[in-house]
Amino acid sequence: MLEKDFPEGCWESIFRFLGQGNDLEPVSVVCKQFLSITNRIRVSLTIRNPTIIFLPRLLSRFLRLKVIDLSHFTGELEGLLRQISESGLDLDLVNVSNQKTLPVDGLRELGSKIINLRVLICSNIGSLRDSHLIIIAYCFPFLKELNISFPLDSQVSDFGILKLSTMLENLHKIDLSGNHLVTDKSLLSLCQNCRSLEEISFFTCFKITQFGIASAFRMRPSLASISFNIxxxxxxxxxxxxxxxxxxxxxxxxxxxxxxxxxxxxxFISDEFLISLADSAGNFLKKLVLHDCCNFTFSGISYVLSKCQYIQCLDLRKADFLTDQCIKKLSMFLLNLTSINLSGCCQLTNATFFILTKNCRLLNEIKMERTYIGVDGEEDFNSISDFLINLQVKAVYFGDNVLLNDVSLSNFSSICPSLQILDLNACEGISEECVVEVIKRCSKIRHLNLSCTGIEKFEINFEISQLEVLNLSGLRIEDDTLFIISKLCIGLLFLDIQNCCYITTKGVREVIENCRGLKELNLKNCCLVDDDFVFMLTLTNPSLRTIITPSGVDVYY
Structure with missing residues (x-):
């Protein structure tokens, strides 16, 4: 059957499965039919500085866009937003984060034409004031989600939040973290006036008191997600x-x-706080983050997990009281766990990894950075026959584990042969031979971080077709390593070789010319590579979108 005889609806379903944006570029050039389908299904667009030239063409090409991300754009936004407002698109989400100031006139234009906008993200704005909030509420009365977190200079007060809350009655989610002037009045006005409010975040808003938080909870008992710090x-x-x-x-x-x-x-929390939380949430609780919390004990977290056994995402970073024995006991309650972060739990050894992969059969992601990984714990296994294969684990982060060695890493990869993401940043005890063995065993690896590991070569003699992201920053590799990568990593999309001071222009040329799908390349501090020559080399690879030059300049295409 030819592609033209295959129903378009089936092709559309296949392409949706492949992803969005750059993932569909190879498909779109196959034929006019595929180009038409990919244009039709694309729903998100990220605009960087060079994109501005092609913006009118892109807005007329992708007629079903729902999301526009301007957070990477460093130019003048007012005119850009005016173009978007005149496009006739029915947008759901616009992200204008990381701007020096809020583009007020542009947002007015946008609000006059795109009245159904549901999500507006304005995080990390240089200066944010009450008047900005009033304009946002006036322009986008149907907003359901608003992010105004962590402005560099926040002059937002209770007055602005009160006005916002009375004008956005349909608001479901708001993040006002980092607005240090707001008090209990802001929290209470949101909970009182926004009757659909379900999710609220107010980190580092320390003028909001415990009394105010308690009053807000009682006023809006339908809250499903809360994020704040005491x-x-x-x-x-x-x-x-x-x-x-x-x-x-x-x-x-x-x-x-x-x-x-x-x-x-x-x-600063307590066991009593956790016990009350568990008794209230019960089996509704799916995500619990206690990163860098203090004053609670194993008894408190054990009670929570015993009562809330449907937790899928658990973050216990820097809970330094945790031991392998603690994890063994907790794992009995974690039958639905898909992601766990135990980074900074300095007593945890290899045994914890074995316990989690054995007892938590739905676990997809394990983060154990800055732990005692590499050391055999009391619960460790003695032979390969003791290992229980876990095909569900896809991502493992072992960064900054200086004691991690070849034997341990080899055993871990034997347990988790379906790995797709492996982060070994600053794991100085592993060898190139072990890494090659792991790559061969875990053939689906698509993201590999070997930065600052001390590895001096990356010698492989087999194709790594699945590898998309490779970080070799800070290594003493030379051009011969880049030559191997350019020949065998044919699917590479992102390559980071910053601070690789032995790399020359010759090696970079091999990568740019042979890795035809390469999207991003970081060459910062590669002192033997010439900036001007890099610009010339990019002409041979039209897929490149971002290059950080040896002098540290970000160039977008």
Whole structure:
């Protein structure tokens, strides 16, 4: 059967499965039919500086765009937003983050034409004021999600949040983290006026008190996701004294019967707080983040996990009281776990990895950076026959584990042969031979980070067709390694070789000419590569979108 005889609806389903954006570029050049289908199904567009020249053509080409991301654009946004507003697109989401100031006139134009916008992201804006919030609410009255987090200079006050809350009654989700002037009044006005509010984040808003948080929870018991931090320490006299958790806040958790996600990163909490949380959320809770929290114990987290056994995402970074034995006990409750982050838990050894892969059969992602990985724990296995293969684990992050050795890494890869992402950043105890063995065993690896490992060669004699992202930054590799990569890593999309001071223009030429799908290349501090020659080489590979030159200049195509 020829492609023209295959129903377009089937092709459309196949291409949707492949992904979005650059993933569809190879497909779009096959024939006019495929080009038409990929144009039709593309729903998101990221605009960088060079894209501005082609913007009118892109907006008329992709008629079903729903998402436009301007967070990487560093030019003048007002005219750009005016073009988008005149395109006739029915957008759902616009991201204008990382701008020096909010493009007020452009947003007015956008709001006058695209009245159904549902999501607006304005994170990391240089300066944010109450007047900006009022304009946002006036221009986009049907917003359901708004992100105004972490402006560099926040003048947002309770007045602005109050006005916003009265004008955006349909708001479902808001992130006002980093707006340090807002108080309890802001939180209460949002919970009172936005009757559909389900998700709220207010990290580092330390003028919001525990009393205010408790009152807000009681006022809006339908909250499903809460993200905030309780200040760890406050100055009292000559010293630093922890601020205790109030019983009022602990008791208020009983109001939240629909909680499915909680992020308390960098908070001073207690076992009593966790127990109340568990009793309230029960089996609704799917995500729990306690990154860098203090003052809770194994008893507290054990109680939570025993009561909330449907948790899928668990983050216990820097919980330094955890041991292999603790993880063994907790793993009995984690039957639905898909992602766990134990980075910075300095007592955890190889045994924890074996326990998790054996007992948590749905686990997809394991992060154990800066732990005691590489050391055999008491629960370790003695022979290959003790290993229980886990085909579900796809991503493993072992960064900054200086004790990780070849034997341990080989055993881990034997347990998880379906690995697609392997991060070994700064794991200085592993050898090139072991890495090659792992790549051969885990043939589906598509993302490999070997930065700062001390490896001096990357010698392989077999094709790594699945590899898309390769980070070799800080290694003492030479051009012969790049030659091998250019011949055998035919699917490479992103290559990072910054601070590889022995790489020359010759090696870079091999990569650019032979890796025809390469999208991004980082050459920062590759002092033997000439900037001007890099610009000339890019003409031989039209797929390149981003290059960081040896002098550190970001160039977008």
């Amino acid at each position: 200040e760890k320490k406050r100055i009292h006299g000559p010293g630093l004294t922890p601020v205790p958790i109030s019983m009022d806040l602990i008791d208020s958790l009983a109001s939240l019967k629909r909680l499915n996600a909680v992020d308390l990163s960098n908070s």
